[in-house]
Amino acid sequence: MAVKVIIPTPLRAYAGKQESVEVQAATVGEALSALTGKFEELKKHLFADDGRLRSFVNVYVNDEDIRYLQKDQTRLSEGDTVSIVPSIAGGARN
Amino acid sequence: MATKIGIPAGPESRKPAVTLSKEEVLRYSRHLIMPEVGMDGQLKLKQAKVLCIGTGGLGAPLGLYLAAAGVGRIGLVDFDVVDSTNLQRQVLFGTSDVGRPKIEAAADRLRDLNPDIQIDTFEAHLASENALDILKDYDIVVDGTDNFPTRYLVNDACVILGKPNVYGSIFRFEGQITVFGYPGGPCYRCLYPEPPPPGLVPSCAEGGVLGVLPGIVGTIQAAETLKLIIGKGEPLVGRLLLFDALAMKFRELKLRKNPECPVCGEHPTVTKLIDYAEFCGIRGEEAPVTATNLPEITPRELKARLDRGDDLYILDVREPHEYQICNLDGHLIPLGELSRRVNELDSSREIVAHCRSGKRSADAVQFLQKAGFRKIWNLKGGILAWSDDVDPSVPRY
Numbered sequence: 080m081a082v083k084v085i086i087p088t089p090l091r092a093y094a095g096k097q098e099s100v101e102v103q104a105a106t107v108g109e110a111l112s113a114l115t116g117k118f119e120e121l122k123k124h125l126f127a128d129d130g131r132l133r134s135f136v137n138v139y140v141n142d143e144d145i146r147y148l149q150k151d152q153t154r155l156s157e158g159d160t161v162s163i164v165p166s167i168a169g170g171a172r173n
Numbered sequence: 174m175a176t177k178i179g180i181p182a183g184p185e186s187r188k189p190a191v192t193l194s195k196e197e198v199l200r201y202s203r204h205l206i207m208p209e210v211g212m213d214g215q216l217k218l219k220q221a222k223v224l225c226i227g228t229g230g231l232g233a234p235l236g237l238y239l240a241a242a243g244v245g246r247i248g249l250v251d252f253d254v255v256d257s258t259n260l261q262r263q264v265l266f267g268t269s270d271v272g273r274p275k276i277e278a279a280a281d282r283l284r285d286l287n288p289d290i291q292i293d294t295f296e297a298h299l300a301s302e303n304a305l306d307i308l309k310d311y312d313i314v315v316d317g318t319d320n321f322p323t324r325y326l327v328n329d330a331c332v333i334l335g336k337p338n339v340y341g342s343i344f345r346f347e348g349q350i351t352v353f354g355y356p357g358g359p360c361y362r363c364l365y366p367e368p369p370p371p372g373l374v375p376s377c378a379e380g381g382v383l384g385v386l387p388g389i390v391g392t393i394q395a396a397e398t399l400k401l402i403i404g405k406g407e408p409l410v411g412r413l414l415l416f417d418a419l420a421m422k423f424r425e426l427k428l429r430k431n432p433e434c435p436v437c438g439e440h441p442t443v444t445k446l447i448d449y450a451e452f453c454g455i456r457g458e459e460a461p462v463t464a465t466n467l468p469e470i471t472p473r474e475l476k477a478r479l480d481r482g483d484d485l486y487i488l489d490v491r492e493p494h495e496y497q498i499c500n501l502d503g504h505l506i507p508l509g510e511l512s513r514r515v516n517e518l519d520s521s522r523e524i525v526a527h528c529r530s531g532k533r534s535a536d537a538v539q540f541l542q543k544a545g546f547r548k549i550w551n552l553k554g555g556i557l558a559w560s561d562d563v564d565p566s567v568p569r570y
Contacts, residue, residue: 147429162426
């Protein structure tokens with residue numbers, strides 16, 4: 080399935096500055112693999128060392144959180160939008 | 174005696190009737206003539222108590238519009254001082270306020286806008302020790318803060334106290350808005366159970382922010398707050414509104430309440446406020462992210478070595494637009510491109526990596542060390558420290 084993966088602003092620097100990337104995938108897991116296959120540096124921002132999605136990053140298929148679907152096994156349809164939504168807090172100088 | 178208009182006190186009410194004066198009727202006439210607000214709605218606004226946490230980018234439009242709308246009691250929490258870099262977006266303040274505590278400047282401005290309302294100020298760092306006390310007297314809390322530990326603190330405190338938390342956050346030109354803590358609705362931890370490790374998500378000071386963005390997001394937070402008070406329209410409960418100012422697009426994602434949420438779930442494990450700095454992996458506000466054994470060089474030491482004629486290779490890991498502001502004539506490889514362009518560097522040479530404040534360059538040094546570079550140093554404090562200690566003609570930004 081051809082799906083569009085939306086890259087959030089904080090991660091665009093690691094995805095060739097693109098705001099969305101088209102990939103071929105049957106499931107969310109495959110879509111994210113295809114994405115990190117194209118952009119190796121995204122991997123550490125999306126996944127922890129054990130290969131699980133980092134907990135401050137949420138993934139949606141269209142408008143549904145994959146945690147309430149079948150997680151990375153969630154099947155995709157042609158033209159679906161996969162959104163990566165990390166937590167942001169603005170402001171403070173660290 | 175001036176004519177009073179309002180809801181008469183009935184036998185059920187123990188408080189004196191809330192009314193609007195003639196002046197208030199005139200001030201809020203544009204509300205009163207709308208059926209969605211009307212007298213009922215305006216009186217609800219007058220009796221409402223809203224706590225605004227943060228009087229910065231988000232807090233500015235928030236405070237202004239809540240005061241303008243006649244919210245009867247507005248609490249402001251901020252411990253910061255007005256800085257000239259704030260004026261690009263924090264429209265509550267003027268140039269003459271630079272150096273003043275934000276809370277004072279904010280209260281002055283809001284009282285001028287609306288002298289009839291009560292403004293409470295808390296010049297304090299919101300923490301586990303004081304949060305429940307500060308929040309308890311208010312009906313609604315609006316989160317306009319700028320860091321993860323405080324967001325988790327505010328969330329947990331609101332869930333514990335049973336108060337809605339109107340959440341807004343921004344980054345560069347993107348924003349997120351929703352209402353957490355509403356009965357039956359999700360909380361912040363349902364969405365993000367854990368914060369990102371420090372240093373992984375850039376702050377505004379590092380990532381920058383389009384000035385109007387907190388203006389738009391904060392105004393949306395104000396709109397949601399007013400809707401919650403007057404009980405009209407559809408609040409953003411269970412809905413995450415995503416806004417992209419560059420594309421000028423709004424999207425909406427569904428937010429679900431997590432039945433296993435440690436704070437608001439069916440069997441909560443967090444029933445008291447915790448140490449949020451520890452939760453977010455930060456010890457103290459100014460804790461640096463650099464590794465303890467990272468090789469460093471101070472600006473003065475660097476200057477001394479350069480003056481001596483040492484053959485040092487300066488690696489600048491900032492972005493091209495930063496290089497245009499000021500630079501040390503370094504070789505520019507933005508941090509995000511370093512792994513791809515590492516072969517441009519000669520590991521036999523002594524390399525000093527720098528960025529704006531020393532954080533990104535610390536990441537670069539760690540990466541290069543792992544890649545086998547042995548003669549690599551981080552410029553402590555970055556080009557900002559160079560401006561402070563070596564060459565004040567270099568502009569700070």
